[in-house]
Amino acid sequence: MDLGKDKMLEMYRMMTRIRLFEAQVRDLATANEIPGFVHVSIGEEASATGVCAALRATDRITSTHRGHGHLIAKGGRLDRMMAEIFGKRTGYCKGKGGSMHIVDFSLGILGANGIVGGGIPLATGSALAAVIAQRDEVTACFFGDGASNEGTFHESLNLAAVWKLPVIYVCENNGFGEFTPMRTVTSVTDIAVRAQAYGIPGVIIDGNDVLEVYRCASEAIARTRAGEGPTLIECKTYRWEGHVVGEQAFLGKASYRSETEVAEWRARCPLIRFEKFAAESGKINAAELKQIREETGAELEAAVKFARESPLPDPAEVTEDVYSG
Amino acid sequence: MPTTFIQAINQALSEEMERDPLTFVMGEDVVLSAFGATKGLIDKFGPRRVRNTPIAEAGFVGAAVGAAMAGTRPICEVEFASFFYCAMDQVCNQAAKLRYMSGGQARMPITFRCVYGAMGGAAAQHSETVYAQFLSVPGIKLVVPSNPSDMKGLLKSAIRDDNPVIVFEHGALGGQREEIPAGDHLVPLGQAAVKRAGEHVTVVAIGAMVPRTLRVADKLAKEDVSVEVIDPRTLVPLDEAAILASVEKTNRAVVVDEGHWRGGAAADIAAIIGEKAFDFLDGPVRRVTTLDVPIPFSPPLEKAALANEAKIEAAIRAAVGR
Ligand SMILES: Cc1ncc(C[n+]2csc(CCOP(=O)(O)OP(=O)(O)O)c2C)c(N)n1
Ligand SMILES: [Mg+2]
Numbered sequence: 001m002d003l004g005k006d007k008m009l010e011m012y013r014m015m016t017r018i019r020l021f022e023a024q025v026r027d028l029a030t031a032n033e034i035p036g037f038v039h040v041s042i043g044e045e046a047s048a049t050g051v052c053a054a055l056r057a058t059d060r061i062t063s064t065h066r067g068h069g070h071l072i073a074k075g076g077r078l079d080r081m082m083a084e085i086f087g088k089r090t091g092y093c094k095g096k097g098g099s100m101h102i103v104d105f106s107l108g109i110l111g112a113n114g115i116v117g118g119g120i121p122l123a124t125g126s127a128l129a130a131v132i133a134q135r136d137e138v139t140a141c142f143f144g145d146g147a148s149n150e151g152t153f154h155e156s157l158n159l160a161a162v163w164k165l166p167v168i169y170v171c172e173n174n175g176f177g178e179f180t181p182m183r184t185v186t187s188v189t190d191i192a193v194r195a196q197a198y199g200i201p202g203v204i205i206d207g208n209d210v211l212e213v214y215r216c217a218s219e220a221i222a223r224t225r226a227g228e229g230p231t232l233i234e235c236k237t238y239r240w241e242g243h244v245v246g247e248q249a250f251l252g253k254a255s256y257r258s259e260t261e262v263a264e265w266r267a268r269c270p271l272i273r274f275e276k277f278a279a280e281s282g283k284i285n286a287a288e289l290k291q292i293r294e295e296t297g298a299e300l301e302a303a304v305k306f307a308r309e310s311p312l313p314d315p316a317e318v319t320e321d322v323y324s325g
Numbered sequence: 326m327p328t329t330f331i332q333a334i335n336q337a338l339s340e341e342m343e344r345d346p347l348t349f350v351m352g353e354d355v356v357l358s359a360f361g362a363t364k365g366l367i368d369k370f371g372p373r374r375v376r377n378t379p380i381a382e383a384g385f386v387g388a389a390v391g392a393a394m395a396g397t398r399p400i401c402e403v404e405f406a407s408f409f410y411c412a413m414d415q416v417c418n419q420a421a422k423l424r425y426m427s428g429g430q431a432r433m434p435i436t437f438r439c440v441y442g443a444m445g446g447a448a449a450q451h452s453e454t455v456y457a458q459f460l461s462v463p464g465i466k467l468v469v470p471s472n473p474s475d476m477k478g479l480l481k482s483a484i485r486d487d488n489p490v491i492v493f494e495h496g497a498l499g500g501q502r503e504e505i506p507a508g509d510h511l512v513p514l515g516q517a518a519v520k521r522a523g524e525h526v527t528v529v530a531i532g533a534m535v536p537r538t539l540r541v542a543d544k545l546a547k548e549d550v551s552v553e554v555i556d557p558r559t560l561v562p563l564d565e566a567a568i569l570a571s572v573e574k575t576n577r578a579v580v581v582d583e584g585h586w587r588g589g590a591a592a593d594i595a596a597i598i599g600e601k602a603f604d605f606l607d608g609p610v611r612r613v614t615t616l617d618v619p620i621p622f623s624p625p626l627e628k629a630a631l632a633n634e635a636k637i638e639a640a641i642r643a644a645v646g647r
Contacts, residue, residue: 035446035624087446087623095623098448114450115411116380149379150411177380179357185379250359313621315629322618 003211005283011053011210012278012289015045015271016296018069021078024300025068025085025099029245034085038099039066043208043240046270047172048073050213051140051233054221060108060126060139062119065100066239067112070142075107078303088310095313096321110139116177117150119143120169124156127167127230138221139167146177148191157198157232164229168220171234172207178243179256192234200230207235208270211277238265327502330470333477334362334438334494338400340509341484342370345398348484349374351389352402352438360440360499363402382408386437387415390489393435394423400484406441406455406493420489421464436483437491442533442583443631444496449619452627454532454584456493456560460593466490466514467560471498471535474505475558478512486514495533495583515562519571523553526577526644529568529594530554534581534613534632541637550647560590568594569602576607577644583632586614611640 022040029038041048044066052061052073063070071081076092084091085099092102103111110126113119123141130137147153148171160167171191175182188194195202201223205216213235220231240262242248278284328336342348349370355363356377367375378385382403389401403409409416416437423431443452456467466488470476476494483490520535521542530538535556542552553571557563572578578598582591595610616630 036448036622037446037451087626093622095626096449096619096621098446098622100450101448101622114448115408117411118450146380149381149384151381151383152411178354179359180354180377185377247359250361251357254357256357312625313623315625318616318621318626318629319618 003214007053008278008284009288009292011049011214012271012274013292013296014049014053014073015210015274016293017078017299018045018048018072019271020296020300021072021081021303022068024304025082026241026245034099035087036098036100037065038085038245039243040241040245041066041069041239043265043269044172044174044237045069046210047170047207047213047235047237048142050210051142051170051217053214054217055138055140058108058137060110060137062110062123062126062139062141063112064119064143064147065112065114065116066144067100067102067142071102071104071109071112074109076102076104076109078299079306082303082307083310086307086310087312088307089313089317090306090310094317094321117143117147117152120147120150120152120156123167123169124160124165127160127165128163130166131163136225137166138225140217140221141167141169143169143171144177145171145173145175145182145186145191148194149186157195157200157230160230161198161200164227166224166227167230168217168224169230169232170217171232172237173234174237174239176239176243176257179251181256190234192232195232200232202232202234204234204236207237208268208273210270210274240266326504328473328505330473330476330494330498330501331361333473333505334480335364336505337477337480337484338363338366339369341481342366342374347396348398348400349376350400350402351376351378351385353378353380353404355402362438382411383415386412387419389435390415390420390433393420393433394431398434398484400436400438403437403439405451406439407450407453409439409455416459416465416489417462421462424488425464432487433489434487435489436480437489438480439491439493440496441493442495442497443620443627446622446624446627447496448622452620454582454615456491457584457589457593459491460560460590464489465561468492468514468558469532469560470494470558471532471556473501473503474510475512475518477505478510479514479558482511482514490514493532498533501536512558514559515564517555517557517564517567519553519567520556521552521554523551523575525551525575526579526641527553527555527568527571527575528579528581528637528641530556530581531560531590532583534583534637537634538581538637541634541641545638545641548647550641550645552641557594563594563597565597565601568598572598572602573605576605578602578606578610579613579640579644580610581613581632581637583615585617586612587617589614608644611644613637613640
């Protein structure tokens with residue numbers, strides 16, 4: 001697949017937006033400027049970006065508690081996301097959702113989710129809706145290695161396989177669920193092999209290589225768009241940061257992974273990897289990448305300012321939006 | 326030595342595991358223990374009896390139920406109470422009913438622990454007070470401690486109980502400290518505590534609402550409003566006698582709970598008072614609860630949604646006409 005230069009730059013911009021946004025959110029949460037639980041996906045930018053780059057604007061995604069990256073990659077605005085994380089009225093959910101629950105239906109973002117595995121049946125149903133309404137729409141479902149042990153994962157894959165639904169399942173395998181190493185609670189080393197049990201293709205890819213993710217997602221999306229059913233894509237990746245910002249306060253001296261392991265994965269940074277590739281390709285020069293970083297920095301600064309200056313919701317809004325109509 | 330809520334849980338688990346070799350702990354991340362309740366158990370009891378589960382609530386909750394039926398005494402942690410929704414069949418159809426449906430053959434000595442309630446910005450899927458969802462499922466006992474000492478004594482009784490018991494630990498009570506009676510400290514299930522004696526109004530307060538109600542009672546005492554605070558401690562079984570005796574004395578009742586107004590524990594207790602103490606009441610039984618909305622994320626909205634001290638004070642004032 002020969003990628004155009006524009007597509008490549010777009011993917012780099014997305015990864016940069018995710019990286020800078022999450023680093024900022026992490027710092028704001030550490031400084032107690034943001035309430036609630038905050039989970040960041042730094043180090044995992046390529047899977048969100050590569051998959052969403054292969055989707056159309058009319059396609060949909062479901063996300064997880066670690067969802068900022070997916071949402072940004074699907075077109076989420078940094079200012080309204082940041083405002084939501086600050087609990088402001090100008091946020092995507094008027095302050096009712098927060099970091100774990102950002103939604104923008106107009107962009108096909110059916111939502112981050114506080115329930116592990118909670119989004120998997122929703123993605124399946126979103127694909128069912130495309131079949132019922134006879135619309136050419138695909139849904140991409142993001143979830144973690146831990147979520148693949150939930151019943152919802154298994155029930156959904158079977159259902160989508162039987163009905164040949166237009167959905168792709170994207171497992172971001174970062175090796176841990178909270179502080180528990182995946183291998184101690186998961187019957188297989190590769191989540192992708194679980195596809196076999198449901199008679200659908202399962203592929204393992206390097207989740208830190210945005211181009212590989214893009215290629216693989218494009219194929220799976222084309223296949224499911226053509227009515228051939230779902231694919232399970234396993235992106236091998238790693239989260240550089242803690243499970244939740246501030247986890248050291250609970251953990252104290254206890255640790256659940258080695259410094260060496262973290263360092264090894266930091267060396268496999270998806271952004272640096274792309275920068276190298278760009279340099280080698282001869283199509284993109286360093287100045288273009290630098291410009292993207294600078295533009296993103298400015299976009300982010302504006303987003304934080306917007307969030308800080310936005311009003312909090314009025315307490316009277318608490319009873320709004322429980323029911324429609 | 327002053328003990329926290331979390332330490333109280335840890336002590337209860339450790340003591341009961343020592344006492345009965347067929348007890349064991351299972352749940353997500355219980356080995357490392359993010360909240361600290363199961364910290365160190367792995368070192369004392371080893372990996373056979375302290376087991377990290379996959380993130381698979383329907384599966385591991387059900388496995389705990391099966392293990393109880395087969396003669397062991399599981400202590401199963403369900404992290405946040407809202408995650409019970411992922412395992413409802415195993416709790417409500419299986420654990421709750423099997424003894425009855427088997428004509429009394431099954432014994433179901435299982436204890437579930439979970440963290441419930443709003444703790445500041447955790448949003449709707451991690452802040453809910455869910456015990457009412459189990460109130461109308463006969464066969465399950467429900468325990469809602471409000472202080473470290475009760476926490477320890479009730480949890481120990483729950484573990485020794487031969488029925489499914491769910492112990493609800495409020496996420497915002499974790500840091501509270503107090504002296505706990507030495508020795509084998511047990512608090513029986515089904516016995517309310519009078520947390521403060523008073524004459525003018527009975528306030529039945531549940532869980533995290535107990536310390537808040539006590540603060541309001543302190544404040545009102547300065548205006549000579551004498552508030553009796555009853556902590557039922559367990560919602561099933563419920564110490565109706567203690568609640569009714571208090572209402573017979575004060576003739577006024579307020580029920581304070583962090584659950585919702587409709588269909589909640591407050592509605593349930595208010596109905597019992599209304600039905601059984603009607604002749605003693607000088608006014609309606611008032612409920613102070615969380616609004617009937619999912620718990621919102623943003624702090625001003627969360628504050629508006631929750632039962633709080635201002636709302637408790639207003640209800641008590643309305644009840645006593647002050
Ligand atoms: C049903 C449910 N169970 C447990 C949790 C608590 N929890 C939040 S994130 C998490 C780990 C999820 O692991 P994984 O799916 O691998 O995603 P990751 O955090 O690694 O991105 C757990 C156990 C939850 N939110 N929902
Ligand atoms: Mg994981």
